[in-house]
Amino acid sequence: MEVDSVHSTLEKKFKAPIFTPMDYVSRMRQCRPSQPYVVHYLDLNFSKNYEEVPGNFTTIRPGRRFGDATVNDIRGILYVNGEVQYKVRHSYEWEALPQRTINSREPVAPARLYNSPINNDVTK
Known part of the structure; x- marks a missing residue:
């Protein structure tokens, strides 16, 4: 490679x-x-600070109820045209990752994560 x-x-x-x-x-x-x-x-x-951007995923767990797939069961994640898809077995077809949608009319650019250099003073 x-x-x-x-x-x-x-x-x-x-x-x-x-x-x-x-x-x-x-x-x-x-x-x-x-x-x-x-x-x-x-x-x-x-x-950038992506924590506050609307539309962020709160979880990537594909299931919601007891017995449904969990994050540990995911074998592949694919991002295609703004949609996140997942597989729980390599031989399965891609499925859309279920998420709550947040209605946002305009895209929000993430804010800067830092406004000044980080103080790395280790003597404190």
């Missing part, structure tokens, strides 16, 4: 000593000089 090749290439470059997160970035770029990996810097706008 392509991703295994990428991880293997990066793993060879991530040998000690690494002192800062920028060391990772520079080493990622050094991995393939002829075709360097594209590295995206993440900022505070990247992390």
Whole structure:
């Protein structure tokens, strides 16, 4: 798989000593000089709070009553055109995951998760 090749290439470059997160970035770029990996810097706008977005699933349990399928019984989940489908056996057909619908006329964009950098002061 392509991703295994990428991880293997990066793993060879991530040998000690690494002192800062920028060391990772520079080493990622050094991995393939002829075709360097594209590295995206993440900022505070990247992390979003999806907890408050209407239409979130409260549960992925396919059944509601005693004896119905539970989350542990799910063998596959598929997202197709805004609908989540599931299987409890690999040989079964895909079924729509039952959910309560929330009437929302306009899509709501998730808010930023962080408004300022997280304080990582471990001396407190």
